[in-house]
Amino acid sequence: MFLDRIGIDMIGIVNEPSSPRFAKKEFNKMIRTKVSRPVVSVAINHDNLDLKADLIQVHRILNDDELERLETMSTSRFILYVPVSEEGRIYLRKVVSHGFDKVLFDSPRRGLRTSLQLAKELLDVFPDAGLAGGINPENVVDFVSLNPGWLDVSSGVEEYPGKKSRDKVMKIKEVIKGGV
Numbered sequence: 001m002f003l004d005r006i007g008i009d010m011i012g013i014v015n016e017p018s019s020p021r022f023a024k025k026e027f028n029k030m031i032r033t034k035v036s037r038p039v040v041s042v043a044i045n046h047d048n049l050d051l052k053a054d055l056i057q058v059h060r061i062l063n064d065d066e067l068e069r070l071e072t073m074s075t076s077r078f079i080l081y082v083p084v085s086e087e088g089r090i091y092l093r094k095v096v097s098h099g100f101d102k103v104l105f106d107s108p109r110r111g112l113r114t115s116l117q118l119a120k121e122l123l124d125v126f127p128d129a130g131l132a133g134g135i136n137p138e139n140v141v142d143f144v145s146l147n148p149g150w151l152d153v154s155s156g157v158e159e160y161p162g163k164k165s166r167d168k169v170m171k172i173k174e175v176i177k178g179g180v
């Protein structure tokens with residue numbers, strides 16, 4: 001499959017019904033048979049998460065009770081969204097204190113580009129975190145320069161919401177592999 005051939009590390013599938021990128025959990029199961037990379041179920045509400053996915057990305061700030069509830073599960077399977085903001089700086093300390101080791105630094109609001117300066121400051125605290133938030137072929141070099149653990153790209157490689165562009169994905173890959 002194309003995604004395997006271009007060397008992606010993970011494939012995120014948005015299982016949040018309100019999203020223009022929404023895919024049912026059954027789609028996750030089908031994709032898992034087609035790609036060798038981990039499949040990440042992405043959602044805001046816990047009930048929409050596919051707990052059978054390889055990794056689970058909870059895309060909102062969680063309260064203490066929710067963090068404690070997830071902590072009783074396998075924390076290593078969760079990717080926790082941390083907004084690149086002052087609130088996120090404080091929340092990150094909570095996430096780390098609960099033993100989560102996979103974090104995604106992302107824009108505080110969908111559609112808004114992540115502040116690179118603030119992202120750098122958060123990466124100084126948690127260097128292995130993923131980085132996201134408005135990444136596209138034109139600006140990906142700026143995000144790569146922060147040397148995050150990984151990049152999460154979605155709307156910036158689309159022809160329209162929900163339709164990924166193979167060409168844009170390839171452009172991103174060329175930049176990341178140093179083909180700029």
Ligand SMILES: O=C(O)c1ccccc1NCC(=O)[C@H](O)[C@H](O)COP(=O)(O)O
Pocket residue numbers: 012014016019020021042043044059106107111132133134135152153154155156
């Ligand atoms: O994409 C959505 O519509 C969405 C809806 C609900 C929760 C998460 C959602 N997307 C998450 C992502 O696409 C990525 O994890 C990340 O935010 C990168 O997004 P983008 O800024 O569009 O590249």
